[in-house]
Amino acid sequence: MATHVITGAGSGIGAAVARRLHARGDELVLHARDAGRAKELAAAYPGARTLVGDLADPDRLSWAFSHQTLPDRVDSLLHVAGVVDLGPVGDLTPRSWHHQLNVNLIAPAELTRHFLPQLRAARGHVLFVNSGSGLTANADWSAYAASKHGLKALADSLRQEEHPHGVRVTSVYPGRTAGPMQAKVHRQEGKEYDPSKWIDPESVATTILMAIDLPADAEVNDLTVRPGR
Structure with missing residues (x-):
């Protein structure tokens, strides 16, 4: 039975991944920002x-x-949590830059x-949910894109450092995906939000599970996922 450490399991892509792994009986270690959130996650995923x-x-x-007990075994570390705050370079404050860089890059x-x-001992897998903004930076996305470009680096x-230890490393680059973050982006852009126009988090979860379930003789390095409609 594999053990997975997951950030961002409370909503969106992270929740879709957590549900799938929990349903098949894998062990989950779910990151939470505070004790209240941890209690909610523990209730949603019995045994986690x-x-x-x-x-x-x-x-x-x-x-x-x-001050906590870390798992003795980790088969995969799934970095799904992220934050976004749009704005032109001339308006973004250091606080906004620090927040996005801390959550999206330094914390992972x-x-x-x-x-x-633990990952080396298990010959495990580190997977980063990046973004299309980790490959291309557009106007008003500078801080978020910088954090995601850094995450790619x-x-x-x-990947190069841990290859000798048997640890696989994957970056997944989803396009716009329906969920709370996308709703926030639309509010900041002043646009109406229609989740049916964007990728379903379950579709991204499918690509993530494919990558971590791949036999040990192969590794997905980079995987780009785009809306199909």
Whole structure:
């Protein structure tokens, strides 16, 4: 039975992945930003363990984890959580830059650092849910795109470093996907939000499970997913 550490399991793509893995009987360790959120996740996924730490404050993750029991085995670390705040460079404040870089880039690096010993022992898998913005930066997306371009660099470097240890590394680049983040983006863009126009989170979850379920003789490095309509 595989053990998966998942961020962002409360909604969207993360929730779709967590539901699928839970339904098939895998062990889940679900990250939560605070104790209240951890309680909600534990109720939604009976038998799952939780891990509390604020991704917006990666400097304190090590302290937070030192007061909790980390899993002895980790077969996959799934970085799904993310935040977005649109705006032109001339308007974005350091607070907005720091928040997006902390949650989208620095916290995944810190989480990966903490779980690398378990991942190496299990010859496991690190998967980063990136974004189309990790490949192309458009107007008003500078901070988010910078964080996601950085996440691609993190994944590419990690893949080369951990190949000798048997750890696989995958980046998934979804296009616009229906969910709370997409609803927020539409509000910031001043557009009407119709979730039926965008990728269903379950479709992205299917690609993620394909990547982590692939036999050990192969590895998906980069996978781009785009709306089909």
